[in-house]
Amino acid sequence: MSSLLTFLFIILSFNFSQAGSCETVDLRDQLGPILNQDGAGFCYAYTAVDILSFKLGKRVSPVDIAMQYVKRRDELMYRKGLNAKYINEINSDRKNDIASGGFVRYALSYSQDAGFCEDSKINSNDFRTDRDLFRGLVNLNQLSLQEYSLSDAGSASCSKFSQIQKIFPGVTIADIQNTANQSNLMNVGAKIANEACEPRFKATTPLRFRSLVNPGAASENLTSSQYNEIDSVLSKKQPISLSVKMDKLYNFGRSSVSSQPRHAITLAGRKINPATGKCEYILKNSWGPECDRHYKVRCEGGYVYVPEDIFKSVVYAADYIE
Secondary structure (H helix, E strand, O other), X not given: OHHHHHHHHHHHHHHHHHHHOOOOEEOHHHOOOOOEOOOOOOHHHHHHHHHHHXXXXXXXXXXXXXXXXXXXXXXXXXXXXXXXXXXXXXXXXXHHOOOOOOOHHHHHHHHHHHOEOEHHHOOOOEOOXXXXXXXXXXXXXXXXXXXXXXXXXXXXXXXXHHHHHHHOOOOOHHHHHHHHHOOOOOOHHHHHHHHHHXXXXXXXXXXXXXXXXXXXXXXXXXXXXXXXXXXXXXXXXXXXXXXXEHHHOEOHHHOOOOOOOEEEXXXXXXXXXXXXXXXXXXXXXXXXXXXXXXXXXXXXXXXXXXXXXXXOOOEEEEEEEO
């Protein structure tokens, strides 16, 4: 009997210790709906929107953040002297990808510089189930490559403009065409977004952003002190944008989902799993509310629940608003 009591005491002490170091924080109801980026490489924009909207108290547009990011990135690279060579690289990339991924820290900064766009002004709800919306992104990409125009013969061109307009419902097809005619490969998306977003809004006071990366190697996992900082920020009930090695959480090899070993995702909380007694971190994904069988950890309603030991083996960058 004494051995049994001792065993139970150890188990209870362990769970108490775990609970004591895993204060429950749950921000899911404050971060807006689970959206689906589908084939658009906007994960960095979706998680940036989560932490910006939480801070601003107003939902901002992930598509606008992505458009402003692409413009700033491409123009910066062009000014660095790559010129025609870089334009050719952009052309090649755009033919294969609607928009490549990005860094959350720059997306936050660029969006603040441009001013924020209300989410209601640009349609970015679900690129997977609304195929016209997704095709609008594809068509916007082709428009930036000047592969068609409104004056093209036939109805196909008009259909493409109609699908682009579905993303930017406040902008007429004629205005989209006029803007495209006055734009270049690097800025056409941002210019159309600017028309849709006017007037933009600013934070009452400038936001201050903090980024965490391993000081020894940016691609390596964060240090223990940086994980402690993440826990401290979360304890203050603030969401955090994370860059993670998604292949440790998702089995790409047995899934139809394109391999995305590097992925941006939002830390929405943490709590003890009563079934295991372990601390789990709650991650808000941007792959829709469905959870397929290829997740290596528990997934419910688009949220991924990651045990602490695994969590600390996958995060290689974090961004939050101070």
